[in-house]
Amino acid sequence: MPTLRVELFEGRTPQQKAELAKELTEACVRVLGGSPDAVDILFFDVAKQDWSTGGVMWSDKGK
Template identity: 50%
Template sequence: MAQRSHAMPTFHIELFEGRTLEQKRQFVEAITQATCESLGVEPNSVDIILTDVKRENWATGGRLWSDAE
């Protein structure tokens, strides 16, 4: 593995499942670009971990999102 010269920003992002692969591609490209511009790092130093979460496993205000459907 290549050594990285800058501190590696790592993003852990949770979102409801159902996004397409293309939406995820566009999303991570946008996050990477914004990170490079604002932090002055190279794209290969930006790690993004996406976690798809079922609505039944996410609650806001004491209510499961799956119950809101």
């Protein structure tokens, strides 16, 4: 079964991550089959100053 890597801007609560983990796990089992125990999800919190889209740092957007 899969290992999912989820990269998010920092600031999500543990409850939000737990809810997302539950939903992603259910989707994997529904689509791929197998057991929920075989789905691993890794969360990585990224600061906006460490993420760029289109050459613009997210920490600079809206300035």
